[in-house]
Amino acid sequence: MTSTPRSTPDTDGPDALRQAGLQVTAQRLAVHRAVQKNPHALAEEISDVVRAEIGSISRQAVYDALNVMSEKGLIRRIQPAGSGARFEDRVDNHHHLICRDCGSLVDVDCAKGKAPCLKADNNHGYVIDEAEVVYWGTCPNCQTKPKK
Numbered sequence: 825m826t827s828t829p830r831s832t833p834d835t836d837g838p839d840a841l842r843q844a845g846l847q848v849t850a851q852r853l854a855v856h857r858a859v860q861k862n863p864h865a866l867a868e869e870i871s872d873v874v875r876a877e878i879g880s881i882s883r884q885a886v887y888d889a890l891n892v893m894s895e896k897g898l899i900r901r902i903q904p905a906g907s908g909a910r911f912e913d914r915v916d917n918h919h920h921l922i923c924r925d926c927g928s929l930v931d932v933d934c935a936k937g938k939a940p941c942l943k944a945d946n947n948h949g950y951v952i953d954e955a956e957v958v959y960w961g962t963c964p965n966c967q968t969k970p971k972k
């Protein structure tokens with residue numbers, strides 16, 4: 825396992841929520857923890873983790889917590905083509921490598937660091953703040969599988 829640098833290393837749990845301007849609740853804390861432990865998990869997967877931990881929370885409440893935390897920038901929501909929404913607590917400008925065969929997904933640091941990391945040929949007068957970069961390919965595992 826390689827460890828990925830976090831943009832907010834010291835903001836755990838309650839502090840992170842407070843800094844994002846969110847009221848601290850046990851449910852939100854549990855959802856945030858689940859995202860930290862399961863980067864790039866689907867909303868349903870996070871919901872399963874949280875419900876296994878605290879039980880008394882509806883799926884909808886988990887989804888609501890995910891949405892509000894994404895809106896506040898505490899977690900990031902990504903939705904690659906063909907996948908449901910996934911969540912991660914790494915919110916710096918980084919990209920994803922996705923396997924076309926098995927759908928596995930890993931982080932890849934941005935070569936440039938700051939968004940937008942691609943310069944548009946013509947910005948048509950828009951102020952561009954992000955270029956969404958997704959790398960698609962075949963993961964090492966799938967490369968060794970016999971071709972269909």
Ligand SMILES: [Zn+2]
Nearest residue numbers: 923926963966
């Ligand atoms: Zn694969």
Ligand SMILES: [Zn+2]
Nearest residue numbers: 912914930931
């Ligand atoms: Zn990521």
